[in-house]
Amino acid sequence: MLVELREAAARQRDKRLQGLLRLASKRLLSDRGEMNGVPLARELIERLDALDDSQLDDFFEHLARDLSPDPQAVLRLAQAYAAEPGAAQLIALAQGVEPQRQELLRRLNRTPGGTATVLRLRRALLRRLPKHPELAAVEADFLHLLSSWFNPGFLQMKRVDWNAPAQLLEKIILHEAVHQIDGWDDLRRRLQPDRRCFAFFHPQLPDEPLIFVEVALLPEMPDAIAPLIDKASTPLPPERFRVAAFYSISNCEPGLRGVSLGNFLIKQVAEQLQKELPRLKTFCTLSPLPRFAAWLQAGPDFTALPGLGRAAAARLLAAHATLLQACDGDLDALHGPAQHDRLDDAAQAALLALAAAYLGHASTTPAGDPVARFHLDNGARLERLNPRGNMSPTGLRQSFGMMVNYLYDLDRIEASHAKFRRGDVARARAVSALI
CATH class of the missing domain: 3.40.630.150 (Malonyl-CoA decarboxylase, catalytic domain)
Structure with a gap:
């Protein structure tokens, strides 16, 4: 009996929390929300952050069910544009097709801490997607917005060296996905002058590397990985640098899956190294064939x-x-x-x-x-x-x-x-x- 009472109380509590989330979303999307966006967005962020991932099901269902475009309104706008394909009709159609949830996410993103919350929501959404294909349209909206917000033009590329904050260096060790870093000595060797590490950062997440690439500066194109990650190897002098070999690239933020970052990072790093080290003539990778x-x-x-x-x-x-x-x-x-x-x-x-x-x-x-x-x-x-x-x-x-x-x-x-x-x-x- 006691167990049943506890379960009923938990269900009632979750129901109340979901009601508060929907109310907070509605208030943020209202005209008042546009004028007072920061405090209302902060309220919603605090409520979302108080939930664990398992409690987000109803919120995603709310995004899919209640914040999708009205099919009949879209049909009327489409017919109006087909009948008279002018600029005004096209603008009205584009505005009518856009789901309200996109505007909700935009207003969250404008608030301090909002970007991190949106990324956390997408991580949780991606885990649900295989079993909940009905959330595909919600996922498409997340990807659309994040691809814009994390456009490489808005990102900062920085070199990560041994003088970087310890918290950042720990994240490099944690997120290295290709060739595991075996402790601090290994990382220190990978950050010597003949080894470089570059990462993309977002202004709203200045201490969080989004993706990083590791580069070896060598006399010739490498044919094996072991010498590149040998933490006991002796660093080469700069006059021997002729080749820049990208030997590892790691994504740090699962919430950005599908957002193109790595291709831009490699090209920016190559351009910067070419300016810094004119003797470099070859830019290549040493890559796995994982499948x-x-x-x-x-x-x-x-x-x-x-x-x-x-x-x-x-x-x-x-x-x-x-x-x-x-x-x-x-x-x-x-x-x-x-x-x-x-x-x-x-x-x-x-x-x-x-x-x-x-x-x-x-x-x-x-x-x-x-x-x-x-x-x-x-x-x-x-x-x-x-x-x-x-x-x-x-x-x-x-x-x-x-x-x-x-x-x-x-x-x-x-x-x-x-x-x-x-x-x-x-x-x-x-x-x-x-x-």
């Missing part, structure tokens, strides 16, 4: 790869058979370093050919590797494959140890980007010759 192993183990249909002729598909089928035979019929063996030591020249050539096909032809499809799609769509060129580039357990599990260099030729970025959008991958001749 290559899974793709190969699934037994891909080489004849279905776009832009690949029958003869090339037949060669890839033979390469797959060669590699499979070298592994005694089980490609899982390539998850162990010992198997790579046993590969003969034919098997190694087969692995390279299959990786070249995966990056050069599957990348233009939705099933393509996400890292490849990011760099190629960003205007980079597929430059070189590096077997045994990452022999860590993660590198072996995801890509059978393979890594890849993408070249950022600053004079040809736009042409390479356009080529990728047409369904073709810009690549070096040496890569094409592998297939």
Whole structure:
């Protein structure tokens, strides 16, 4: 009986909280809310921040149900524009189609602390979306607004060095998503003069890195990750810097998923380094192929790869058979370093050919590797494959140890980007010759 009473009280309390949220939203969207936006927005922010994520279901339902456009009003406005397609009718239609929830989020965002609250709401919304597809329109509004508010033109790019506040350095360690940072000594080495870290910050979140990229300054294009993240390595003198290699990029804010930041960050960093260090002639990456192993183990249909002729598909089928035979019929063996030591020249050539096909032809499809799609769509060129580039357990599990260099030729970025959008991958001749 006592348990039932507690549950009933909790339900009543949640119902009251949701009623207060809806009332606060209504007040903020009213004419009075426009005139007194800050205190009313702060009230709503405080109520939202007092809820844990599990209590936000009713609020998202409120956004979807009560703050969507009126279908009949939209129909009338659309008919008026179709009958007389003038500027006034178009403006009225655009205003009528916009959901009220967009204006609610705008008014929240104008208030100190509001940007952080909107990002927290989107994080919670993204977690719900797979089981609640009816919230897709709400998510589209969040993405639309955040893409505008976090336009790179509004962001600040800063170099993060060892003199940065400890709280910021801790966040770099926490959010590094590609090559884990092994404590303070490791981070210190990654911030030496021949290693750089750059991040984007938003004026409303000055202490929160949104995304950061790590760069190694080297004499030549790297072919393995271990030397770049060796915390015991000796820093190189500036006169040896010829290559800037982007070896890790990490997003820090899940609430900005789908907002393009990384492509702009890499290009801005390249431009700044070129001005600071005129001797730098090459800008490239040393990148993983996180889905290559899974793709190969699934037994891909080489004849279905776009832009690949029958003869090339037949060669890839033979390469797959060669590699499979070298592994005694089980490609899982390539998850162990010992198997790579046993590969003969034919098997190694087969692995390279299959990786070249995966990056050069599957990348233009939705099933393509996400890292490849990011760099190629960003205007980079597929430059070189590096077997045994990452022999860590993660590198072996995801890509059978393979890594890849993408070249950022600053004079040809736009042409390479356009080529990728047409369904073709810009690549070096040496890569094409592998297939």
